[in-house]
Amino acid sequence: MIDYQSLRFDYTRHADQDAAAPARHPVVVVGAGPVGLTLAIDLALRQVPVVLLDNDNSLSSGSRAICFAKRTLEVFDRLGCGDRMVDKGVSWNVGKVFFHDEQVYRFDLLPEPGHERPAFINLQQYYVEGYLVERAAALPLIDLRWNNKVIGIEQQGDGAMLTVETPEGNYELAAGYVAACDGSRSNLRQMLGQEAKGRTFRDRFLIADITMDAQLPTERRFWFDPSFHPGQSVLLHKQADGMWRVDFQLGWDADPVEERKPERITPRVRALLDSIGFEGVQFQIGWASVYTFACQRMEHFRHGRVLFAGDSAHGVSPFGARGANSGVQDADNLAWKLAAVLAGDAPDALLDSYASEREFAADENIRNSTRATDFITPKSEVSRLFRDAVLELTKRHAFARSLVNSGRLSVATVLRDSPLNTPDADSFAGAMVPGAAAADAPVRRADGSTGWLLRECHVARFTALVFGTGDAAERSLQALNASDLALHVVRVEGHGTDAELATQRYDAQPGTVYLLRPDQHVCARWRQPTAANLRAALDHALAKA
Amino acid sequence: MTPMQPQLITTPNLEAPDDFYEALIEAHQGLSTEESHAFNARLVLVLANHVGSLAVLREAFDAARAG
Numbered sequence: 001m002i003d004y005q006s007l008r009f010d011y012t013r014h015a016d017q018d019a020a021a022p023a024r025h026p027v028v029v030v031g032a033g034p035v036g037l038t039l040a041i042d043l044a045l046r047q048v049p050v051v052l053l054d055n056d057n058s059l060s061s062g063s064r065a066i067c068f069a070k071r072t073l074e075v076f077d078r079l080g081c082g083d084r085m086v087d088k089g090v091s092w093n094v095g096k097v098f099f100h101d102e103q104v105y106r107f108d109l110l111p112e113p114g115h116e117r118p119a120f121i122n123l124q125q126y127y128v129e130g131y132l133v134e135r136a137a138a139l140p141l142i143d144l145r146w147n148n149k150v151i152g153i154e155q156q157g158d159g160a161m162l163t164v165e166t167p168e169g170n171y172e173l174a175a176g177y178v179a180a181c182d183g184s185r186s187n188l189r190q191m192l193g194q195e196a197k198g199r200t201f202r203d204r205f206l207i208a209d210i211t212m213d214a215q216l217p218t219e220r221r222f223w224f225d226p227s228f229h230p231g232q233s234v235l236l237h238k239q240a241d242g243m244w245r246v247d248f249q250l251g252w253d254a255d256p257v258e259e260r261k262p263e264r265i266t267p268r269v270r271a272l273l274d275s276i277g278f279e280g281v282q283f284q285i286g287w288a289s290v291y292t293f294a295c296q297r298m299e300h301f302r303h304g305r306v307l308f309a310g311d312s313a314h315g316v317s318p319f320g321a322r323g324a325n326s327g328v329q330d331a332d333n334l335a336w337k338l339a340a341v342l343a344g345d346a347p348d349a350l351l352d353s354y355a356s357e358r359e360f361a362a363d364e365n366i367r368n369s370t371r372a373t374d375f376i377t378p379k380s381e382v383s384r385l386f387r388d389a390v391l392e393l394t395k396r397h398a399f400a401r402s403l404v405n406s407g408r409l410s411v412a413t414v415l416r417d418s419p420l421n422t423p424d425a426d427s428f429a430g431a432m433v434p435g436a437a438a439a440d441a442p443v444r445r446a447d448g449s450t451g452w453l454l455r456e457c458h459v460a461r462f463t464a465l466v467f468g469t470g471d472a473a474e475r476s477l478q479a480l481n482a483s484d485l486a487l488h489v490v491r492v493e494g495h496g497t498d499a500e501l502a503t504q505r506y507d508a509q510p511g512t513v514y515l516l517r518p519d520q521h522v523c524a525r526w527r528q529p530t531a532a533n534l535r536a537a538l539d540h541a542l543a544k545a
Numbered sequence: 546m547t548p549m550q551p552q553l554i555t556t557p558n559l560e561a562p563d564d565f566y567e568a569l570i571e572a573h574q575g576l577s578t579e580e581s582h583a584f585n586a587r588l589v590l591v592l593a594n595h596v597g598s599l600a601v602l603r604e605a606f607d608a609a610r611a612g
Contacts, residue, residue: 389586399594 004130009057011147017171025051025143026342028162028175030150030188034065034125035310035327036181037132041079042335044141046460046518048342051173052142053164055149055182059133062287063124063209065324066239070110071412071437072328073117074454074520081135082117085128089121090238095220097406101227101275104394105401109409114501115440116452120321120409122218122239124209128324153178153191155304177338177351178306181331186312192303196315198296199370203377205318206248206259206290210269212283213242216276222406224376224391228271233376233406236272243286246272247318249377256290293317295370297362301330302355309334314362316369319376319407326365329412330358336460336518346542353420353543361413368408375405412437415521422515422524422537430507438465438520441502444494453502457520458488462538465514467492467503472511475528480513482531485538487515517541553604 016023027043029036032054040052068076068085076082097105109119136142151170152163162173180188189195216238223234232249239245248268250259258264262285273281297314301307310327334354340346378384393400415421415435422434432439440454457463464487466476473493480489492502506514506525515524515537524537539545559565573581593602 385582385586386590389583389590392583393587393590397591397594400590403590 002130004059004124004126005061007059007126007130009133009146011057011167012145013166013168014143014145016173017166017168019171022161022172022174024159024174024176025049026176027051027179027338028053028173028177029179029181030162031055031180031182031310031312032129032133032144032146033060033181033183033310033327034128034132034324035331036179037129037136038075038079038328039179039181039309039331039335040142040144041081041132041136041139042331043339044136044139045079046335046339047141048339049141050143051175052136052144053148053150054144054146055187057146059129060125062289063126063239063243063245065125065128065321066122066237066245067321067325067409068121068123068128069321069325069410070115070117070119071410072325073121074437074440075328075332077117077455078457078459078520079132079135081131084131085123086117086121088127088131088240089123090218090240091118091121092218092220092238093119094217095222095406095409097404098221098223098226099391099394099404100225101223102395104391105404114442116454117440122237122245124239124241124243125324127240150182150187150191153188153306155192155306158305160305176305176342179334179338180306180308180312181310181327182312184311184315186308188306189298189308189312192306194298194300194303196294196296196298196313198294198315198366200294200296201292201317201373201377201379202252204250204252204254204256204259204290204292206246206250206254206265206268206288208246208260208265208269208288209239209286210244210246210283211242211286212244212273212278212281214244214273214278214281224404224406226272226275228275229268234272235406244283250290254290259290260288262288291318293373295366295373297359297366300355301358301362302351307334307338307351307354309358313358314366316365317373319372320365320369320409321407322365322369322410325410326361326413329361332519333358339460340542347544350543353418357415357418357420360415360417364413365410372405372407376407418521418523420517420523420541420543422540424525426525426527428507428525430505432506432514432522432525434522434524436522438514438516438522439505441505442498443490443492443502444498446491453490453492454520456490457516458518460518461486461488462518462541463488463490463516463520464534465490465492465506465516467499467506467508467512467514468510469493470510472509472528476511476513476526479529479531479534483534483538484531485534487534487538515541551598551601553601553608555608 028051043050093110149165154161221236235247237245309330390403523541
């Protein structure tokens with residue numbers, strides 16, 4: 001078994017370092033974390049050669065982002081590495097919230113059947129990065145360079161010139177576009193004179209990985225003011241390999257150096273385990289860290305030829321698992337647009353929609369994350385008064401339970417106001433509005449085999465979902481043919497239960513067509529489209545009209 | 546025609562104003578100031594749930610702020 005935590009990657013000298021004039025590449029991605037790797041793989045699958053630079057030669061140190069959301073798994077599926085993640089990770093849908101030592105609230109993030117993926121898996125970030133690195137290694141179009149640190153950038157009209165530091169000295173690299181996926185302390189952001197602005201929270205949290213042999217349901221447990229850690233909150237979560245994540249709120253006055261020492265962590269964990277009936281269970285402490293956080297973002301995610309994605313562009317509190325998950329959605333959004341622009345299929349303006357769509361998403365994530373943080377760590381006396389009042393009322397009143405906020409967990413942002421959407425001309429009910437990420441559902445293929453709707457979508461192209469059979473469906477198929485567009489057509493049909501969930505989720509009738517972008521977001525839908533409707537919607541989704 | 550938005554009632558609406566006021570003060574009997582604050586916070590939440598409409602509650606916040 002590979003120990004991804006201690007894995008080191010070899011720096012190798014690249015011919016670009018000896019080039020007389022700086023070599024030019026269409027895309028350079030800076031940062032080989034979950035976001036940069038996702039973006040690089042997605043670009044390569046779209047036939048875009050990509051140089052991926054990382055400033056060190058190892059994967060994530062510690063488990064860090066452990067909660068990977070359904071939407072992220074669907075992106076990983078598209079990239080060809082979702083199965084490994086899900087097989088290794090711990091799947092979960094249910095969260096429980098305790099006040100003092102009593103359960104006051106339970107939520108199920110995926111209460112309906114008919115989805116391939118669970119609401120979440122918990123998997124240490126080093127596994128996610130390791131599996132992505134291995135996926136990238138199988139794609140010849142990805143040129144991953146370890147120990148290549150960007151120390152300078154100069155924007156030019158048609159690209160950017162990077163100065164890269166290596167163990168063997170510096171070299172220059174020209175890029176058509178640069179994706180800055182270099183994390184919350186982004187060097188590129190600083191070098192461009194930009195900053196992320198927002199709120200910093202005055203509270204400290206201890207996060208630790210512990211390994212133990214304990215049988216607990218795979219659910220998220222969150223305590224407010226438990227007897228084993230009075231006055232503060234605690235989170236317990238299972239990861240792969242019998243590892244558990246504990247997160248103790250410590251307050252602002254805690255000493256970050258002292259608190260991460262094993263002799264300080266042990267009694268806290270012991271008290272937690274004793275209180276949940278694991279008095280005899282032994283445990284080992286692994287990676288630990290004391291963190292603070294800020295909810296913030298850059299004003300603009302695009303600066304000329306540089307596009308910011310992930311933590312470099314925006315930051316949230318960990319409650320809600322909206323950091324890495326939103327970063328993967330950034331990459332998912334950016335890859336097909338960059339590929340379309342580089343292929344000459346779309347104008348450069350399409351990249352402006354990357355910025356506007358993901359700035360909108362960041363605002364939603366920051367809003368949710370800030371609200372949870374205000375509930376978990378109230379910032380004023382009156383805020384604490386109401387928080388405690390809510391928790392007290394939960395014991396007897398169901399309404400109060402809906403106010404308990406231990407984190408509203410990451411879901412795909414509905415890009416409702418996106419300039420790429422074609423507004424509905426027909427009447428539809430349900431959640432699949434233009435801008436929504438397509439919902440999964442079971443499907444039966446023409447040959448009788450069963451599968452999943454999202455797996456049927458094209459990995460790189462626009463997909464048209466055509467629902468039902470009969471004359472109406474035939475007319476829609478004729479319109480698709482007549483449009484002469486390079487669309488991947490998926491027919492959703494069948495008898496009885498075969499297509500029932502898909503039909504419900506998309507409020508479909510025979511002939512209904514949904515146009516999905518390459519990132520599986522709905523961009524247009526009709527009851528009975530014409531070829532002209534389809535052409536106009538596609539042009540619109542490519543920022544051509 | 547658009548449906549009428551629910552509106553905050555600021556005209557007299559209490560069934561028995563003096564009885565209500567007496568009951569409110571009595572409900573705080575025996576509580577310390579701190580306990581009274583906690584009581585009031587719970588009371589606001591209970592009443593807010595009864596009202597339900599965010600628009601009405603926002604009007605109520607404005608009315609309370611204006612004093």
